[in-house]
Amino acid sequence: MPxxxxxxxxxxxxxxxxxCYFAKRGWAVDxxxxxxxxxxxxxxxxxxxxxxxxxxxxxxxxxxxxLDPALEARVKELVIPMHGRMIHALNGxxxxxxxxxxxxxINSVGRATLIRLLLDExxxxxxxxxxxxxxxxxxxxxxxxxxxxxxxxxxERVAVDADLIVGADGAFSRxxxxxxxxxxxxxxQTYIEHGYCEFSMAPRHGDFALDPNHLHIWPRGTFMxxxxxxxDRTFTCTLFMPWTQFHALGADGDIVxxxxxxxxxxxxxxxxxxxxxxxxxxxxxxxxxxxxxxxxYTNRAVLLGDAAHxxxxxxxxxxxCGFEDVESLDRIMTRILREAGKxxxxxxxxxxxxxRRALDEYSATRSVDTSAIVxxxxxxxxxxRAKVVDYAYLARKHLEGLLHRLFxxxxxxxxTMVSFTxxxxxxxxxxxxxxxxxxxxxIKTTAIAAxxxxxxxxMRLLGWPVQPLRSLARMAAGQA
Amino acid sequence: MPxxxxxxxxxxxxxxxxxCYFAKRGWAVDxxxxxxxxxxxxxxxxxxxxxxxxxxxxxxxxxxxxLDPALEARVKELVIPMHGRMIHALNGxxxxxxxxxxxxxINSVGRATLIRLLLDExxxxxxxxxxxxxxxxxxxxxxxxxxxxxxxxxxERVAVDADLIVGADGAFSRxxxxxxxxxxxxxxQTYIEHGYCEFSMAPRHGDFALDPNHLHIWPRGTFMxxxxxxxDRTFTCTLFMPWTQFHALGADGDIVxxxxxxxxxxxxxxxxxxxxxxxxxxxxxxxxxxxxxxxxYTNRAVLLGDAAHxxxxxxxxxxxCGFEDVESLDRIMTRILREAGKxxxxxxxxxxxxxRRALDEYSATRSVDTSAIVxxxxxxxxxxRAKVVDYAYLARKHLEGLLHRLFxxxxxxxxTMVSFTxxxxxxxxxxxxxxxxxxxxxIKTTAIAAxxxxxxxxMRLLGWPVQPLRSLARMAAGQA
Numbered sequence: 001m002p003x004x005x006x007x008x009x010x011x012x013x014x015x016x017x018x019x020c021y022f023a024k025r026g027w028a029v030d031x032x033x034x035x036x037x038x039x040x041x042x043x044x045x046x047x048x049x050x051x052x053x054x055x056x057x058x059x060x061x062x063x064x065x066x067l068d069p070a071l072e073a074r075v076k077e078l079v080i081p082m083h084g085r086m087i088h089a090l091n092g093x094x095x096x097x098x099x100x101x102x103x104x105x106i107n108s109v110g111r112a113t114l115i116r117l118l119l120d121e122x123x124x125x126x127x128x129x130x131x132x133x134x135x136x137x138x139x140x141x142x143x144x145x146x147x148x149x150x151x152x153x154x155x156e157r158v159a160v161d162a163d164l165i166v167g168a169d170g171a172f173s174r175x176x177x178x179x180x181x182x183x184x185x186x187x188x189q190t191y192i193e194h195g196y197c198e199f200s201m202a203p204r205h206g207d208f209a210l211d212p213n214h215l216h217i218w219p220r221g222t223f224m225x226x227x228x229x230x231x232d233r234t235f236t237c238t239l240f241m242p243w244t245q246f247h248a249l250g251a252d253g254d255i256v257x258x259x260x261x262x263x264x265x266x267x268x269x270x271x272x273x274x275x276x277x278x279x280x281x282x283x284x285x286x287x288x289x290x291x292x293x294x295x296x297y298t299n300r301a302v303l304l305g306d307a308a309h310x311x312x313x314x315x316x317x318x319x320x321c322g323f324e325d326v327e328s329l330d331r332i333m334t335r336i337l338r339e340a341g342k343x344x345x346x347x348x349x350x351x352x353x354x355x356r357r358a359l360d361e362y363s364a365t366r367s368v369d370t371s372a373i374v375x376x377x378x379x380x381x382x383x384x385r386a387k388v389v390d391y392a393y394l395a396r397k398h399l400e401g402l403l404h405r406l407f408x409x410x411x412x413x414x415x416t417m418v419s420f421t422x423x424x425x426x427x428x429x430x431x432x433x434x435x436x437x438x439x440x441x442x443i444k445t446t447a448i449a450a451x452x453x454x455x456x457x458x459m460r461l462l463g464w465p466v467q468p469l470r471s472l473a474r475m476a477a478g479q480a
Numbered sequence: 481m482p483x484x485x486x487x488x489x490x491x492x493x494x495x496x497x498x499x500c501y502f503a504k505r506g507w508a509v510d511x512x513x514x515x516x517x518x519x520x521x522x523x524x525x526x527x528x529x530x531x532x533x534x535x536x537x538x539x540x541x542x543x544x545x546x547l548d549p550a551l552e553a554r555v556k557e558l559v560i561p562m563h564g565r566m567i568h569a570l571n572g573x574x575x576x577x578x579x580x581x582x583x584x585x586i587n588s589v590g591r592a593t594l595i596r597l598l599l600d601e602x603x604x605x606x607x608x609x610x611x612x613x614x615x616x617x618x619x620x621x622x623x624x625x626x627x628x629x630x631x632x633x634x635x636e637r638v639a640v641d642a643d644l645i646v647g648a649d650g651a652f653s654r655x656x657x658x659x660x661x662x663x664x665x666x667x668x669q670t671y672i673e674h675g676y677c678e679f680s681m682a683p684r685h686g687d688f689a690l691d692p693n694h695l696h697i698w699p700r701g702t703f704m705x706x707x708x709x710x711x712d713r714t715f716t717c718t719l720f721m722p723w724t725q726f727h728a729l730g731a732d733g734d735i736v737x738x739x740x741x742x743x744x745x746x747x748x749x750x751x752x753x754x755x756x757x758x759x760x761x762x763x764x765x766x767x768x769x770x771x772x773x774x775x776x777y778t779n780r781a782v783l784l785g786d787a788a789h790x791x792x793x794x795x796x797x798x799x800x801c802g803f804e805d806v807e808s809l810d811r812i813m814t815r816i817l818r819e820a821g822k823x824x825x826x827x828x829x830x831x832x833x834x835x836r837r838a839l840d841e842y843s844a845t846r847s848v849d850t851s852a853i854v855x856x857x858x859x860x861x862x863x864x865r866a867k868v869v870d871y872a873y874l875a876r877k878h879l880e881g882l883l884h885r886l887f888x889x890x891x892x893x894x895x896t897m898v899s900f901t902x903x904x905x906x907x908x909x910x911x912x913x914x915x916x917x918x919x920x921x922x923i924k925t926t927a928i929a930a931x932x933x934x935x936x937x938x939m940r941l942l943g944w945p946v947q948p949l950r951s952l953a954r955m956a957a958g959q960a
Contacts, residue, residue: 177661180669181652184766188668189660286664 004028004349007146007162009136009175011035013111014305014322015168016118020067021330022166023125026347030160031122032134032148039116053228053236054114055082055106055215055316057419063323066330071121075114079107080229086214087388092265096214097388101401102408104420106215106316108228134158136174139165141182141300164355165301168322171290173307179297191288192312192378194223194242198285199278201227201235201270208233209269217384218263224385225263237266240385246284255279287312289374294363299356302329302363309370314380315418321373324422328366333358365424372425376418396439411435484508484829487626487642489616489655491515493591494785494802495648496598500547501810502646503605506827510640511602512614512628519596533708533716534594535562535586535695535796537899543803546810551601555594559587560709566694567868572745576694577868581881582888584900586695586796588708614638616654619645621662621780644835645781648802651770653787659777671768672792672858674703674722678765679758681707681715681750688713689749697864698743704865705743717746720865726764735759767792769854774843779836782809782843789850794860795898801853804902808846813838845904852905856898876919891915 006022008015011033019031036043056079064072083105084098099105122128134148137157146165149155167175180187201209210216212229223241230236249258256276259267267275290310296302305322336358337345350358387393403411412421412435417428456470486502488495491513499511516523536559544552563585564578579585602608613631626645629635647655660667681689690696692709703721710716729738736756739747747755770790776782785802816838817825830838867873883891892901892915897908936950 172661177657181657184671184768186668186670188666188670190666190668191664288664 005162006030006164006166007032007160008166008168009146010167010169010173010305010307011115011119011130011132012168012170012305013115013118013319014326015166016115016122017063017067017323018166018168018304018326019122019128019130020118020125021326023122023128024067024346025330025333026349027127029122029125029128030131030162031128032131032136032146032160034135034151035132037119037130037132038112039119044112053230054109054111054319055228056109056114057106057316057320058104059317059324059422060320062422063327066327068121071117075109075117076107078113078117078231079109080212080231081105081107082215082229083213084215085384085388086211086216088216088218088263088265089389090262090264094211097394097397100413100416100420101405104416105213106419108215108230110231113231131158136169139175139178139301141165141179141297144300163352164299167301167303167307168305169307171288171306171310173303175301176292176303176307179301179303183297185292185294187290187292189288189290189310191286192381193244194240194381195246195284195286196238196240197246197279197282199237199239199270199275199282201237201266202274203233204269206233208235210235217388218266219385219388220262221386223262225266226384227266237270240287240381252280289378291367291371291374293367293371294360295367295370296359296363299352299359302359304329308367309374311374311377312381313377314384315373315377317373317377317418320419321370321425325366325370329358329362332362336361369425372429373418376414376425376429399439400435485642486510486644486646487512487640488646488648489626490647490649490653490785490787491595491599491610491612492648492650492785493595493598493799494806495646496595496602497543497547497803498646498648498784498806499602499608499610500598500605501806503602503608504547504826505810505813506829507607509602509605509608510611510642511608512611512616512626512640514615514631515612517599517610517612518592519599524592533710534589534591534799535708536589536594537586537796537800538584539797539804539902540800542902543807546807548601551597555589555597556587558593558597558711559589560692560711561585561587562695562709563693564695565864565868566691566696568696568698568743568745569869570742570744574691577874577877580893580896580900581885584896585693586899588695588710590711593711611638616649619655619658619781621645621659621777624780643832644779647781647783647787648785649787651768651786651790653783655781656772656783656787659781659783660772663777665772665774667770667772669768669770669790671766672861673724674720674861675726675764675766676718676720677726677759677762679717679719679750679755679762681717681746682754683713684749686713688715690715697868698746699865699868700742701866703742705746706864707746717750720767720861732760769858771847771851771854773847773851774840775847775850776839776843779832779839782839784809788847789854791854791857792861793857794864795853795857797853797857797898800899801850801905805846805850809838809842812842816841849905852909853898856894856905856909879919880915 004026005028008019008022008029008031011031015031015033019029022029038044056075061072061075064075083103084096087095087097089095119130123130131148133151135151135155136146137149138147139145144162146160146162148158148160150158165175167173167179169175179185203209208229210227216227216235218225223239223245225237225239227235227237249255254276256267256272259275288310289312290306292303292308295308304325306318308325309321311318311321333350334345336354337348337350340354342348397413400411400413404413404416412431414428414432417423417431418425423431484506485508488499488502488509488511491511495511495513499509502509518524536555541552541555544555563583564576567575567577569575599610603610611628614628615631617627617629617637619626624642626640626642628638628640630638645655647653647659649655659665683689688709690707696707696715698705703719703725705717705719707715707717729735734756736747736752739755768790769792770786770788772783772788775788784805786798788805789801791798791801813830814825816834817828817830820834822828877893880891880893884893884896892911894908894912897903897911898905903911
């Protein structure tokens, strides 16, 4: 029997994009979202619930492009390009570190704006029904049934049949919880020892208070402040810090002296009273990451986005990875249909067996790649809060930038591979490790060559025989 | 307000021991178990549900002893001592590897026998109520309430108030699941790529078919068969093997040629027809391990046993570690009361604040120790299926045994520390790492000394000067 009906749990960024993709394939789509429709004016405030800024880059854009190039173009009109990091020293000095030698950039974008746009897009496809205020309660994957509570009707139970159930319900996914209790899934969730608190920076004289085309960082070793631009000319600032430091400040402690000591320039721009008030009022958030494998349950269910791989926000890849999930699953379905000789491989229905193959293949490759980006995101925290002011780090970055300019396909900096290509994440790590090895060897060889060259020059000047040194140099180069 | 009422979820080994400990402290105890009372003859067959044999060793015995030395003595009468491993070579040759140079041993014991004994023990304390056929449904830890479904009355809901809720409900703990959805718990569950299948070996001529005072192993590198003795003179045999190999044999494939090729002696003792029939009939089990941290939720809930640290069975420490959990929590409570100046520190009620301190301290130390034994259990699989026939491994084992005999407190083999002491597991690993380093250095120094000594002797015989070599040896020894 061909597979045609999908239930998507979660109407966030990834859920609504998935709805578009399945609808374009000709599936009947029922999307269920617990919250009300944030496109309606009376609910718009709900959209600001989560506010860590988003940065969309190549992987996210690629998924929009594959769905519809016009959609990508529309999103690009809503973003603020960020060409690099702006590092703020303690004395207020700012220095720009470009993301890419060829000028590629990431893009600050509002979460709510993007969700509204994708929900509109999904609603525009025939066969898509959006159900708001519906809470996922339960699923019998084998029977192909999901049960929701209709919150607008006192939680009345609604059972829906589907060939496939998509869990796009975020880091604390209840679909995943259901899958965990069903099968043999490897799973881990880990909270890091740091938390965060958000602040805002108002415009100054009607304009951005800082250069809007940078991601601003105040790196202070064990903690940092960052700021990302919003279209309304404000910045959202986020303080990331060990919980021990939050606790040391005390629940109702004054944050202002802390800001004065570590972020004096930001404090001036934000205003002491506002910083004090926001620190008291805003929640202190936890940071956790999730890995699981498989991402699927037979041919009946699949987890997409944060539900499968919640990550810390430090690589700006959470949404991009989630969008790539959707594109990746779609590509696999298309290929399987093509291999089966279907001419209309972008819309033909998959048999149950084909769907199982698609999900198996998706999970096998994707769980490795998502595990890789979860790790990279964690490592990038150290880069942002400490390494960006480290000389050895900067030297390597410059050298790599230079080499990338000379050999754009052979040497690609890590950040470029992650943000500006669609090289699978796991392959990014492998390539990066090879590059690191090669680079270290080259540096060693160059250093030896320089030392030997200098010594030979000196010996020639002194009129000593250089032959033994030459042999030694050859040996050393062979070992380097 | 003093804390006096505990709800224990799970009436297995750890839950029933915990019931005894809390009752002895003067707490009112309600223990809820999903299954019927296996002490009643009509339900006795249920007890055989899980059959991987148990081996009780020092940590488990210590927890029984602290509760009541007479209980330990009664358990010791029910066990079959196993003094070592009996390694079965392919040609049928058997070689014994003792567990301990001083004759210490582990003890095979029946799971159902032990549960019955502990349930009887718990029921004997005033203030203990056992509720069978009650399924845990839900808990509000902050409100101190747990809700159960009474399976004997069509699932009728029963709400119970308690100062403390203990989750002793095993590897797939629902109490843990509830804690996961409440707080910020680090959690991982991992399935290993191997599965298992059980067989039985009947008595021969009315007696054990193999030496009953050994744990029998047929180590075959990537897989193994083991056999543990039962009081009825049978052996329970378990085949541990990669899933890929199980699949290669096929769902209804004939296991007999496989046994003939790898375990011919066991096959003769077990009988071809029985092996074939049992392989077809018995389920193929998964092997998984769990780590979580914290083990507690404020002063309201605590996980004990497999619920907190399910592990693979290869170190025989699952139950022992669970019993040690109970003893460890009890010791912390006693110490906190003693520090508070309570004379009756083994029965005084704890204040809410004291209970919180006790649980915090328990979780902080115990989660590190349980993580360590989970890792050790995993590593011991490789030891059992491969290393026990490795010469380097055996050489080290002999050397360590010798050193342990000479310096019983300074050098302790790993197996001895885990099975025959109560050294905290994490400390066991640290001690073992130090010992390994020290041993490697000693061996290196000895080897250098022997080589130099030999060379000096030779040089003296030849009449050459030995001074340069002496300096060299001094240098080398300094570096070794």
